[in-house]
Amino acid sequence: MAHETVTWLNADFTERVIQLAEVDSTIKVIDISAKPATNKGDNYTSDMVRVVAEFTRKRGKAKVTEKKSLLFKFEPILEGPRQDLVNKIFSTEIFMMTKTLRKMSELLGSRVSAQAYYVKLERPLCLIMEDLAPLNFRMANRHTGLDKEHATLAIQGLARFHAASVALCEKDPKQKSLYWRGMINEENTDLITFFKAGAIGLADEVGTWPNGKKYADKIRKFADKIFDEELRAMKRKDDEFNVINHGDSWTNNMMFRYDKNDKPVEHIYVDFQLCLYCSPAVDLHYLFNTSVFEEIDENLSTEALLEEYLRALTATMKRLNCKTQPPTLKEIKRSMSERLVHALVSSMNILPFALTDKKDAKTIDDVLQDQFKNPGLKSPTFQKIMSIRLKKFDEAGLLD
Template sequence: MSPQEKTPATLPWLTDEFLQKILRDAGGHETTVVTSSDIKPMAGGGDNYLSTMYRVSVKTKDKEEAVSTISLVVKLPPSGAEMMKLIANSSAFLTEIKLLSDILPKMFSLLRETSPEEQEEFGAKCFYAKNTMPYVLIMEDLASKGFRMAERQKGLDLRHSIVVMRSLARYHATAIALHKRDPALVESFEENFYTDSRGFVSNATLPMLRSLAEVVRSWPGFGDDYRGRLLKRADTIYDDVMELMKPEGNAFNVLNHGDLWVNNMLFRYEEVTGEVRDVKFVDFQLCRYMSPGIDLQYFIHTSVAEEIRAERVGDLLREYHKTLCATLEDLRCADSIITFQELVDEYERKALFGFFVTTMILPILLSDPDTIFNPEQSHQKEDEAIVTKRISNIHFTTVLKRLLPIYAKKNFF
């Protein structure tokens, strides 16, 4: 079968010869011969907004004629005209390419230098990256190693959340160690999609807050007061959040993942017990050098089950702090350790970001299939009926009815 017959029209370059070359160039596959490949699209609505994904099953044989299958993931810019234009003028893909091909390998090397025991990498191995439009990333398929995604509307239980906290702390601590060796490299992540694609993000998120104001008006105990305050806050929230995300000169800054929600992490489980064993992060398009409070607020307000968010945030922060300190000790960066109270204070200082995420991003992330946000139409006014239905999602309203009075007392709106 010819490459044109077996590949989607957008991927005529993804031939068996090309796949064989990148496998050999990446190391560990020097004698690999690709005999065939099969390409299928990945992800459904609501799973990926800034990319198009394909899974490639590659049949190979080695010099002993032993046959095996290697599974890869191909990540490309979205195919729609509006999103393609947006990505071309955004740092999103270039950020992820730099993370996967340069930063994460350097961070993993630091861990292996100082910790003799086996270390888990933070993300997928990168086999190929093209850093000019149209961008291309080809990575190992973590699903082939037993990793899988959790259900995005359900929320993570305590055990899953703790596993994420520990891995996030290792990631942040190792980025601190890399910063000590090469501060310019880490601080080069000074912008992200929120800042360089401001028009898109504000067009996608501000309608959430304005529609929310109308919906909560009918809730007992909320009424016109909440409506008026939320509508007024829509005029200033984005500027305040952009200011909140800037790194501060003498503050505790790390290389944030930037988009740490349940769809951007894959879990692996014990075969016998079924208990969650470890996690890997994916989709590093929004990485930025800033306070760890941003990653923590984002994860806790988008991904943990509501009962965990209501009662166990302190426990999650303790797990994060314990692993952060231990990893910094291992990396010989004990001078960067902060106290638990300093961590809590930093988390609270970024609490406005939690309000922003809850009211303006969470409705999109929790959308039902019939209200999935279409980024290709973000330049147009979205149908108000769809936005209202998205806001009225039971998964979202359950969270908001508890948190909105708390945000009101903190004068976030």
């Protein structure tokens, strides 16, 4: 782990960070402890370290002792596929958290992310931020997907995020040009292997399902063009409604705060390395196809969630006095229809990760290998969901 390699992560450095975060020069760190903040498979790109500091500070004439937890997010130190990939996107998150998200939060009057405290720009780059766990935030269960209560909070949170980005881009148009990379772009050909292997692995698995061979052959042919098709879906059209997309809006990149009865009451996004200025269809497809399992939960309806998204988006844009007109439901659906291949690719390549058992979790270096086979493809839940989705995707002509 990164914290075992860097020498500057010590009590003195942590003290300076906390003094800045708390705006209190009387803070003196007594001790720190550091340990990995995520499990294998929770965060595929960066190294996350949780640092808990015990410190003293002055309160009036008294000296009190307190504790504070911080998250240190490092770009990969070891050379390899993961470092090659992450070095291209880590700066996006730094700029999002230190500039864009702060401005969006100010416009909304409420948080849209954890607070960034400090950025260390020497290699390895490190983003130091607020730890949301002590505030009773935690991730939902990615294996079961979001239930109606969580999904509703998530879609409302996404709508506010998008609305705030519209308001910010009106005030500061250069924001639009900052977020062009996303997950897929013409420079990021490293992921061709990943997407193609995902499609071939799915074809092999689907071929073993009842009545699956007709889809397997089509999916195998689709593998050769999957990257180009996804690239086309990510292309922005300046004559339609656009927002700053989170770009990786699945269960592991969102957290929920719970009340004393364990009811989710607040949603927040984390991990902003893949942000993209484009149609909101990008985030909507990704969320619906990685984290909302309406195929196996009769209480869920992506149609109802889409309507709630539009309601919250419109209301928030009105509150923020946006000059841009919000899209109609018809316009949103048209944009999603034009980018339906993103739903297919999200289901094909990302959903299996959500459904992979913890004991089978892989690293990004494993994932970027030529012959990678995602263990999540073997999940019975995946088969139930994908059997229904493949029929829909095939009927839409995506597999032809």
